[in-house]
Amino acid sequence: MPVTLNTLATKGENGAAMMPIIQGVGRAAVEISYLLRGAVFRDALGEAGAENVQGERQQKIDLLSDEIFLEEMRATGHVCAVGSEEQEALQVIDEYADAEWIVLVDPLDGSSNLDIDGPVGTIFSVVRRKNGAGGRPVEADCLCAGNSVVAAGYVLYGPATMLVCSVGSGVDGFTWHPNDGRFELSHPDIRVPATGGYYSVNESNADKWLDGMGDKLAAMKKATGLGMRYVGSMVADMHRTLLKGGVFLYPADEKNRNGKLRLLYEAIPMGFLVQQAGGKAMTSPTLSVLDVEPEALHQRVPVYLGSASAVDALLGCG
Numbered sequence: 001m002p003v004t005l006n007t008l009a010t011k012g013e014n015g016a017a018m019m020p021i022i023q024g025v026g027r028a029a030v031e032i033s034y035l036l037r038g039a040v041f042r043d044a045l046g047e048a049g050a051e052n053v054q055g056e057r058q059q060k061i062d063l064l065s066d067e068i069f070l071e072e073m074r075a076t077g078h079v080c081a082v083g084s085e086e087q088e089a090l091q092v093i094d095e096y097a098d099a100e101w102i103v104l105v106d107p108l109d110g111s112s113n114l115d116i117d118g119p120v121g122t123i124f125s126v127v128r129r130k131n132g133a134g135g136r137p138v139e140a141d142c143l144c145a146g147n148s149v150v151a152a153g154y155v156l157y158g159p160a161t162m163l164v165c166s167v168g169s170g171v172d173g174f175t176w177h178p179n180d181g182r183f184e185l186s187h188p189d190i191r192v193p194a195t196g197g198y199y200s201v202n203e204s205n206a207d208k209w210l211d212g213m214g215d216k217l218a219a220m221k222k223a224t225g226l227g228m229r230y231v232g233s234m235v236a237d238m239h240r241t242l243l244k245g246g247v248f249l250y251p252a253d254e255k256n257r258n259g260k261l262r263l264l265y266e267a268i269p270m271g272f273l274v275q276q277a278g279g280k281a282m283t284s285p286t287l288s289v290l291d292v293e294p295e296a297l298h299q300r301v302p303v304y305l306g307s308a309s310a311v312d313a314l315l316g317c318g
């Protein structure tokens with residue numbers, strides 16, 4: 001009998017409570033996957049004619065994915081608000097405004113790859129509202145450090161649609177079974193390999209990196225001999241890093257002086273998964289991504305995520 005998402009209900013102290021939300025993510029994943037596969041025939045590709053709070057030109061399908069995700073979180077009946085890359089403010093779910101959980105999400109990460117039919121993803125994390133249940137949630141309620149995250153994961157829309165997630169007791173990968181019509185366990189207990197793999201970075205930014213990262217990367221390459229792979233879609237690059245090992249990095253540079261990737265719905269969920277899989281998640285040589293105290297919903301940070309040996313070799317820490 002195949003193992004389904006329901007197995008997560010038996011994991012750790014939070015598995016059962018997280019099930020309705022994980023199931024909701026699964027439903028959103030199926031809807032978004034369906035949307036992606038037929039997008040070109042429904043004029044759903046291309047720009048929406050607006051920019052998000054990040055100043056990034058939104059794709060039509062970014063907005064459609066954001067709507068789908070919010071509605072599936074509403075349908076769980078357990079989520080009071082959603083913090084989304086595509087929405088400047090926290091989206092309060094009025095019918096459940098006194099519920100305990102807040103979900104942070106990048107609904108369609110890497111959407112600039114869509115016009116070349118590249119892999120994209122959804123990244124999410126689940127936190128208890130910071131200031132306790134009851135009353136209408138505000139942005140401050142979602143500003144939780146990564147070490148208090150209860151669940152996190154991503155959906156990878158690739159040749160297969162995968163849901164990789166953790167409820168705090170290791171990391172499991174589930175693949176959508178097209179015949180059975182459900183996610184089934186395909187990658188139990190994912191562990192980041194201690195050695196090998198690749199370094200994954202947009203090396204064209206190297207001459208603009210801050211904090212001496214150009215020299216640090218050159219030294220790491222010489223010391224480890226790792227090859228390089230880079231898709232430009234965090235979910236795809238992080239999925240490879242989880243399965244094959246190595247390090248994914250997006251340093252601060254002269255253009256993005258605090259880094260490009262967003263703390264709450266990119267760095268923290270991916271850092272949580274990497275740590276749960278036995279790897280290392282840093283934002284500087286001395287600070288874990290999971291120890292950063294968030295100050296704003298769309299805050300950015302540098303990230304160095306992957307095998308502890310590769311992260312240490314890169315940052316000169318350990």
Ligand code: P6P
Pocket residue numbers: 109110111112202232233234235237260261
């Ligand atoms: P660059 C996609 O826009 C994204 O947020 C991540 O998915 C990805 O890792 C990064 O930005 C790519 O950025 O500057 O290399 O195109």
